[in-house]
Amino acid sequence: MALHLFDTETRDVREFRPARDGTASMYVCGATVQGIPHIGHVRGALNYDVLRRWLVHNGLDVRMVRNVTDIDDKILTKAADAGRPWWEWAATHERAFEEAYDALGCLPPSIAPRATGHITQMIELMQRLIDKGHAYAAGGDVYFSVTSFPGYGALSGQRLEEVQQGESQAEGKRDPRDFTLWKGGKPGEPSWPTPWGHGRPGWHLECSAMATNYLGEEFDIHGGGVDLVFPHHENERAQSRAAGDGFARFWLHNAWVTLSGEKMSKSLGNVVSIPQMLRRFRAVELRYYLIQPHYRSTIEYSDEAVTESAQGYRRVEQFLRRAAAGTDAVRIGTVPGEFAAALDDDLGTPQAFAVLHNTVRDGNAALDAGDAAKARELAETVRAMTDVLGIDPLSQRWAESSGVEAKALGSLVETLLARRQQARAERDFAQADAIRDQLVEAGIAVEDTPNGPLWTVRD
RNA sequence: GGCGGAGUGGCCGAGUGGUUCAGGCAAGGGCCUGCAAAGCCCUGUACACGGGUUCGAUUCCCGUCUCCGCCUCCA
DSSP, X not given: OOOEEEETTTTEEEEOOOSSTTEEEEEEOOOBOSSOOBHHHHXXXXXXXXXXXXXXXXXXEEEEEEOBBOXXXXXXXXXXXXXXXXXXXXXXXXXXXXXXXXXXXXXXXXXXXXXXXXXXHHHHHHHHHHHTTSEEEETTEEEEOGGGOTTTTTTTTOOGGGOOOOSOOOTXXXXXXXXXXXXXXXXXXXXXXXXXXXXXXXXXXXXXXXXXXXXXXXXXXXXEEGGGIIIIIHHHHHHXXXXXXXXXXXXXXXXXXXXXXXXXXGGGTOOOBHHHHHTTSOHHXXXXXXXXXXXXXXXXXXXXXXXXHHXXXXXXXXXXXXXXXXXXXXXXXXXXXXXXXXXXXXXXXXXXXXXXXXXXXXXXXXXXXXXXXXXXXXXXXXXXXXXXXXXXXXSTTTOTXXXXXXXXXXXXXXXXHHHHHHHHHTTOHHHHHHHHHHHHHXXXXXXXXXTEEEEEEOO
């Protein structure tokens, strides 16, 4: 079965066929860099990272754009409140997002373009829209004429009569449902020159301008959180299609992370930030937790759930460590058909994880039965699956045996374990257990295997 | 008001018109172990409520209740 994805525009799961053979182009709405990233922000990025890895795994050359909105009302007001330049505020938080994405193992996008770097493209797009009668300038602002585009509302299922942009009722709008492409400059605010006067970008324009700039007038996948369906993506779609661009062929939307049943958002004060999370959980465990549920299902966050889910990851990790002990490196094998079928079915990560765990169980059983060849083969299969999911415990990225501190610790632990093995050989179990207790006390779990003791740092 | 999502066993979280099943975590029993740990095996009979369709519904249809999201910046 070939990859199928749920497209918000058509409201069904369709076969994904890229516009150009052998390549796939993705545009993902990134952050408005106004604050510190929380797990909700990262959840979406992780979903698209898994999709991207799956496309790459299937031999496609993926071009991925994740934008940075570095100019908007909130950035301006927050920076002003903090007494900092708006551009510094934006840059600071852009870095925080980059760090969060990277910490959780998101592959870097092909490019992360900033809105402020693409004013030229925005002006060109506005000009095209004005030339075609889909937009008009009024009092320094530029508006998109919603009624001029017949398909308006099709993406979000809104009827034109019911549409409310929510934008403040601007003076120059011919129709209250029209939305703002460009905001006329105000004193003290950053602005850029245009044929219609100085000003700054409206929210929606940047994505259309940047997506087509990097991916062409028609591209494969446009992703973002469900809250972006209306008005953001509806408006993007309207302005690009009205300008004559094919624009996105698939619209993907990921669901929320909620806390106590409510959407995580700064205004509710129920935000769990990434830096805060990383102090309490391993990044790979957090990643595992966030990508296991289906991307269109809401995740109800709780500390307990992350802790439990981490146990699941450790089970996989432990199997690979056991399988790797005493043999040459375990290579990355090929993914099972069931696993591929799961991901091909609208990125069915829950089923993919089920396949992963079934393989781990079989692998452990093989290990117990002393069937080293089979265990090794299954371990390679497990690595292949975790590699696609970006959680391969043996990868350079997540292996814990790297780093100077880890080496120093390892050396100490090995010394103690050697002493314990000596005591065990002499059947001095009191001494052996005392050493093990000492290690446990220090947060190190020890387990004996036919290939000798394995140790793990536990919290 | 308009649009949309969800209610599954102790918990998280999939899925399907019917026989054996998601998967994980936790729990109980067993095997293994010097003792553990890890692992393996076994056990739990769940699908908000009320109708309807059907030989048969958790799965389809209708209604009810509850929760959540978008329509204001938002991943």
